[in-house]
Every structure is written in C-alpha cells, then in structure tokens.
Amino acid sequence: MVLLRNITLLFCLFWSHQVFPQRSSDDKREKALEDVGDVLQIALPALAGLSTVYLKDKKGLWQFTKSLGSAVAVTYILKYTINKPRPEQATDGHAFPSGHTTVAFSGASFLQRRYGWAYGAPAYGLAAFVAYSRLEGQNDRHDVWDVLGGAAVGIGTTYLFTTPYQKEHYELTFSSGNDIYLIGFKIKF
Secondary structure: OHHHHHHHHHHHHHHHHHHHHHOOHHHHHHHHHHHHHHHHHHHHHHHHHHHHHHOOOHHHHHHHHHHHHHHHHHHHHHHHHHOOOOOOOOOOOOOOOOHHHHHHHHHHHHHHHHHOHHHHHHHHHHHHHHHHHHHHOOOOOOOHHHHHHHHHHHHHHHHHHOOOOOOOOEEEEEEEEOOEEEEEEEEOO
C-alpha cells in the first residue's frame, strides 16, 4: 500500500517537472497545475482500485466499483441536467459538478472509508489539489461551487456503498486447564 502511494507521488512529481520548461511564468504554472490535476484525478482512483487488488479485498473492489461508477453517472446526469456555463463563458457549459474533482474525491474517500485515515488523509490532500487545479488551471474551467459539488458527489457515493475493512472477520480460541476445555468463537460484522 505504501509502495503504491510512493509510486503515485513520484509519478506526479516527475510529470509536473516535465511540464515546467514549456511556457511563460503564468502559463507554465497554470499548465503545470492543470496537468498534475489531470494525472492525480486518474492516479487516486487507480490507487484505490489497486489497493483492493493488493489486499485481495474482493468485497472492497466491488464496493469501489459501485461507488466510482455511481459517482461518474451522477456527475454526468447533473452536468447535462443543470448545464451551468463555465466561468470563462465557454459554450460547452456542463461545469457543475467538476468531473475531475468527483473522481479524485471518490478515490480519496474510498481509501479513507475502507482503510482508515492513515491512507485517507494524504489522499484527501491530493484530491484537494485536484480541486485547486480546476480553479486555477488554464482557462479557469470551474468555480468553487463546481468543485464543492464534485467533492460532495464523490464522497457521498463512497459513503453509500463502502464499509470499513476488517481483515479478520472471525476469531477461534482454545484454552484448557484442570481437565476443562473451552472453545471460543467470535464473529465481527
């Protein structure tokens, strides 16, 4: 798990370093922000999905699939239903909610909900960076309401479908003494 997290962070640092030497100062910064946000919005759910595979957590993989799939579906239904224009007045509309933010927060909230805050806190930090990249990247594609809506959809669908991970679901104990033998069985739900 730590290895996957470190690989993701190294990839993001490498990617952002490759973007910097291309443009003037402001353009370069905005392009770098947007590019790193693009990578992280894929890396976070990929890390969440790979975590379930690494831990052989089939139940978690199914929960992640349901939460991410429903987050994407809800996002696109809202985008086309609301059809909010983008801040720079692009004609495509569909600004609310931010899809990048939805996907990033879906991955981050899954890691937190399923495996705890030790994994969730850094993931939420990276997801917040994705949201920031949507606000400050090239052409200012979203406003605060768009990224808050995306975060709410990503976190909300995760909490609908995901339960905390329990590695040991049962415990069997045995003890003896003075010709007495006891067998204990405990199940965790």
